[in-house]
Amino acid sequence: MAGLAESGSNPDVDLLYDINGIAKDAPHWFDRGMEFVGEWGLLLAMVLLILWCWLSVRRRGGDEAASSVAALVWAPLAAGIAVLVNVPIRGFVERPRPFVDHEGLEVLIGGKTDYSFVSDHATLTMAMGVGLFVANRKFGLAGIAIGLLEGFARVYMGVHYPTDVIGGFALGTAVVLLLSPLAMALLTPVAQAVERSSRVGWLIRARGSAGGQGEVVAGTARAPESEERDLAA
Template sequence: MAGLDESGSNPDVSLLYDINGLAKDSPHWFDRAVEFVGEYGLLLALVLLVVWCWWGQRKRGTLDDAASSVAAVVWAPLAAGIAVLVNVPIRGFVERPRPFVDHRGIDVLVDGKTDFSFVSDHATLAMALGAGLFVAHRKFGLVGIGLAVLEGFCRVFMGVHYPTDVVGGFALGTAVALLLSPLAMALLTPLAKAVGRSARVGRLVWSRPAEAVAALPGASSSQAAAAQDPDERDLAA
């Protein structure tokens, strides 16, 4: 893809210079902080947010509710992985160079970025996680989307992406997380229910798996006791 015009007639490049120019006016410690946050910190925060949401969704009142909620949480990281895979052929087709390759005066805060620029993997991952969380839990999702927007700003601030790289990543991550959500839920919810009925790993889905085990046809009292007391599991087996 041909380099973009450096003149002010191109809003993508103008916004790139405006945002990246903030790095030149910022103290060194702030640039280093943004580098860490934009490269690793925000993605780690989103992963922790997913874990937090999963922990809370396990405490639903019934197994059916817990299973569907946990399935939605599990879909968030799966959607992020699928979105990044979808991005591989997109990058190869567009072949857009990084902004510092075609434009002078870009303050690059992180080295080693030699691959293509469109679309941003970081923005794609972050927004897929945020949109996926929104399917599972609105409040967690809004926080996740906010972190994703901040991630996109950091990528432009760091000089490694154009604003449209970030917008493209947001669109790709959102599309995968939302459009494939019905199919994902149809596949993941029965699996989550099956896991939730297990005396050994049921707590991954529901915080009270003993109730599910006791409700199963033919379930013995020792199986229900094993689900309630982890120390009894080996005896029940």
């Protein structure tokens, strides 16, 4: 199945040349920047976005803090699972990188000798973006936008066809949504147990956040005033 996209009047190849053609006309410094952004930068941005969301959830607290953190943990786990699922898909399709079959492309990064379909980068970023959306819609929309930018960057760099990216988006989204009920059923009790721990409960809820169990003073939990009066009596 190596010939998913050959040449000629193929919209996939035409769009590849249109997007990659921007790289030919762009300044050298911009292409170097896109090389970093498309290979590492957007993945790093996604990880930082998940950490930012985690800090926000901890500070806000509330009864749903544990389930929100569990959903955040699921986002990178789902991305890892999706990449593993992609291993047999790549071996089955065996689609060469676009620069192998098509001349005149501006390839911004070398050393890509593996198969092209589907894009690991697109799979990773979209899985984390959709997983983030499950946990928090505001942060999730930003995550999905990062995933879309990653897909564009991979085609811009000349290392993937547009359909490689679309396949990655579909794979990452499917893994997150299809396995989410099972993942949440397993991860939420774990997060709730962590929340009750005096040592690592801060991973779920920041001290002094809404819904906390009393005031924290000098590293120990202080009972509410009503309980103190009962004890004094």
